[in-house]
Amino acid sequence: MSKLLIVGTVAFDAIETPFGKTNKILGGAATYISLAASHFNVESGIVSVVGGDFPKEFLQKLNQKNIDTSGIEIIEDGKTFFWSGKYHNDLNARDTLTTELNVLADFEPKVPKHFQNPDFLMLGNLHPAVQMDVIQQIPQRPKLVALDTMNFWMDNTWDELMEVIAKVDVITINDEEARQMSGEYSLVKAAQKIHKMGPQHVVIKKGEHGALLFNNGDAFFAPALPLEEVFDPTGAGDTFAGGFIGYLASTHDVSFENMKRAVISGSNLASFCVEKFGTERMLDLTKEEIQNRLQEFKQLTQFDIDLS
Amino acid sequence: MSKLLIVGTVAFDAIETPFGKTNKILGGAATYISLAASHFNVESGIVSVVGGDFPKEFLQKLNQKNIDTSGIEIIEDGKTFFWSGKYHNDLNARDTLTTELNVLADFEPKVPKHFQNPDFLMLGNLHPAVQMDVIQQIPQRPKLVALDTMNFWMDNTWDELMEVIAKVDVITINDEEARQMSGEYSLVKAAQKIHKMGPQHVVIKKGEHGALLFNNGDAFFAPALPLEEVFDPTGAGDTFAGGFIGYLASTHDVSFENMKRAVISGSNLASFCVEKFGTERMLDLTKEEIQNRLQEFKQLTQFDIDLS
DSSP states (O other), X not given: OOEEEXXXXXXXXXXXXXXXEOSSEEEOXXXXXXXXXXXXXXXXXXXXXXXXXXXXXXXXXXXXXXXXXXXXXXXXXXXOOEXXXXXXXXSSOEEEEEEXXXXXXXXXXXXXXXXXXXXXEEEOSSOHHHHHHHHHTOSSOOSEEEXXXXXXXXXXXXXXXXXXXXXXXXXXXXXXHHHHHHXXXXXXXXXXXXXXXXXXXXXXXXXXXXXXXXXXXXXXXXXXXXXXXOOXXXXXXXXXXXHHXXXXXXXXXXXXXXXHHHHHHHHHHHHHHTXXXXXXXXXXXXXHHHHHHHHHHHHHHOOOOOOO | OOEXXXXXXXXXXXXXXXXXXXXXXXXXXXXXXXXXXXXXXXXXXXXXXXXXXXXXXXHHHHXXXXXXXXXXXXXXTSOOOEEEEEEOTTSXXXXXXXXXXXXXXXXXXXXXXXXXXXXXXXXXSSOHHHHHHHHHTOSSOOSEEEEEOOHHHHHHOHHHHHHHHTTOSEEEEEHHHHHHHHTOSSHHHHHHHHHHTSOSEEEEEOGGGOEEEXXXXXXXXXXXXXXXXXXXXTTHHHHHHHHHHHHHHHHTOOSHHHHHHHHHHHHHHHHHHTTSSTTHHHHHOOHHXXXXXXXXXXXXXXXXXXXX
């Protein structure tokens, strides 16, 4: 079974959408990535940090999904990273109400010994120096390294971001970030420029408009499933990344054809994520539901046309 | 060979994009629809009106593509409908600089005798009373009637729009218009409500984000081809509609499976339209280019995943 190491935040989120409001619930990039990946046949572990206020039950929720949490450092006298946000009526825009870094401010990632030889490495959205630190703790290069990032790091830590990006195989970013990173409006041109920064594969997430995969001239597009209702978009991008890397790790195949399936798997998992608040849907999701929705993705996209 | 009747504007357009500026060139919904449909094996004719200022060469351009222009009335002492617009840098937004209705203000459509029995009828974006007038001039119901409209008619002629929409099989509108028409943000819910207004098939155009086809619970998605450069988006929506109805008419098959192919054909033609100013690209496009790009659409969207 492939080993998948996931680095990223494990956090408290408080979310307000037009449909309701939560208290502090389980959140964070590594949480969503690992829960999405848990639906595939992989052995995954998280490297992260939380405070003494982080409930044991939250860690148990992850353990029950066969996610190794021994790499989540607990700073007993510290507080867990906390984010709160409020979505606008159309759910396409949100305001961040609170960002308390807390223990994340001095995070020094420590990869547990039994995860220093992962087959797949997913660097969730974090300070690029932390992402680089993790790469350096792994003596033998994994089969595939993927990285997620955001505009904040482009604005504030550009040089460190460029250093770590040069070392990865896949980058996942959203459309606005791809435009900012490349200075190109056309996503085709943006991907071409980002290729030159290092990653052979560029995955551009367009939210409700789907995701594009670029690989030196080849392109593949996965739509988002058209849904009657989006309940809470929090974590959809990370869930997409987790479904993507989880599928690749479980199939142990990094060909472009298999990456297409991985992008579809990411879109599939993300389509469930937004149906309930936070991680709820990832926790109760069944294999059968996933397979049924894959069938919907096929119906949505597959056509047969005469090319003669 | 199927007969396709197209009703819509034939116009002068003056376009300004970040890449350049045109004088008065050939434009109008019926022009784009008929040129896109001319790439399929159909016998098509236009019902429209122009002024005495409309150059004979423009009509000849259409005739050379086997488009029957005998239904384009020429009001010798009138002026042709004129639109001019300027696109913003990202080409996703535009400002209308001029709209001179001219002869269109009193347009009374007259379907020529030899086109009163079309197999397919495409009602381009026009006053809904004009669209209804054309329907009433056709004694026997065509195999399929499609209609395009816009927010202007929703704002100003809602009741007349509802009357004509109740009589069509397919409506093509953009995402914002679908939301306005239905009062629903979710496009799935919007399509459900629009179904109830009459059309069995709802095609929602999302510009650079592709197009969705809905048919009572079934959905299909065609992406827009990711392009390095969009030169001029004018007419892309009408070209999409022309590729869609042209494909349906040439195959004489209105099953949902064939509508999927028609939506892909529409996206295919639209991807060429935006490569040059106005109708230029539609005029020089070859069968081989269309077939090659269909292959690109297949590569972009087709995947093979194990559903076991």
